[in-house]
Amino acid sequence: MNFQPISTNFFQQPTIQLAQNLVGQYLVHQHPDGLLVVKIIETEAYMGSEDRAAHSFGNRRTKRTEVMFGEPGLVYTYQMHTHTLMNVVSGPICKPEAILIRAGEPIVGHELMQQFRGTTAMKNWTNGPGKLSKALGVTMSFYGHHWTEKPLFIAPGPGVKELEIGPRVGIQNTGEAVDYPYRFSEKGHPMVSKYR
DNA sequence: CCTTCGATGGGCT
DNA sequence: GCCCATCGAAGGA
Numbered sequence: 001m002n003f004q005p006i007s008t009n010f011f012q013q014p015t016i017q018l019a020q021n022l023v024g025q026y027l028v029h030q031h032p033d034g035l036l037v038v039k040i041i042e043t044e045a046y047m048g049s050e051d052r053a054a055h056s057f058g059n060r061r062t063k064r065t066e067v068m069f070g071e072p073g074l075v076y077t078y079q080m081h082t083h084t085l086m087n088v089v090s091g092p093i094c095k096p097e098a099i100l101i102r103a104g105e106p107i108v109g110h111e112l113m114q115q116f117r118g119t120t121a122m123k124n125w126t127n128g129p130g131k132l133s134k135a136l137g138v139t140m141s142f143y144g145h146h147w148t149e150k151p152l153f154i155a156p157g158p159g160v161k162e163l164e165i166g167p168r169v170g171i172q173n174t175g176e177a178v179d180y181p182y183r184f185s186e187k188g189h190p191m192v193s194k195y196r
Numbered sequence: 197c198c199t200t201c202g203a204t205g206g207g208c209t
Numbered sequence: 210g211c212c213c214a215t216c217g218a219a220g221g222a
Contacts, residue, residue: 044203053203055218064218080204082215087203100203130204170203197222209211 001108003028003037005153011073015090015097018072019045020184022088024159027104029136030151034112036136038104038126039157042185042192044168045090048097052177053168056096067144068096075145075152077138083130084139088147088154102129102169103185103193104136112137127191162187169193 003026011018022043029036046054048068055078056065067076068089076087076098091097104126106113113135117125126132133139138152147154164187167179185192 079217083204
């Protein structure tokens with residue numbers, strides 16, 4: 001298969017819509033040790049200044065959140081404890097919205113993913129945001145990269161049969177935001193990350 | 197400075 | 210379900 005970056009204007013749709021449409025696309029990393037591809041099966045939208053669960057709530061602008069104020073399609077990586085989490089910057093410039101990529105299904109590069117993840121069962125390689133980054137060999141060095149540029153990019157995928165919508169995971173202490181229906185996943189997929 | 201706290205994951209009970 | 214690794218960001222003094 002020949003994977004090529006999706007067009008730039010794919011990232012110009014409204015954030016909720018983009019979060020939904022990212023489910024079913026491919027995420028490709030042309031890693032020095034081999035090609036790695038997953039189909040995205042779970043995302044979460046973070047709606048910027050209005051969303052108490054977002055790092056950019058209240059337009060908080062710091063070294064970490066700076067990239068969220070940039071153009072849609074940029075890569076926002078950040079550290080959570082010992083893990084790297086991957087986001088797609090969304091919304092117009094200066095509207096700091098983003099989409100967390102939470103889970104994927106291995107398509108190409110199973111051997112390398114297993115090596116990066118250890119010997120656990122395949123269903124545990126990419127069923128969470130930290131695991132996914134590790135399986136794909138993605139680190140903080142991609143902060144500010146663009147998701148249409150090799151070697152790390154989104155490519156058109158097959159989509160999904162049915163989309164499931166629910167509340168986001170792991171955002172206690174964010175008031176009313178805990179129940180916003182901003183989590184999107186492929187219904188019934190065995191590698192969707194845990195429910196809360 | 198100093199303290200608190202994670203958009204997590206793995207191990208163990 | 211509970212514990213905690215491990216560290217930078219955030220926010221207060």
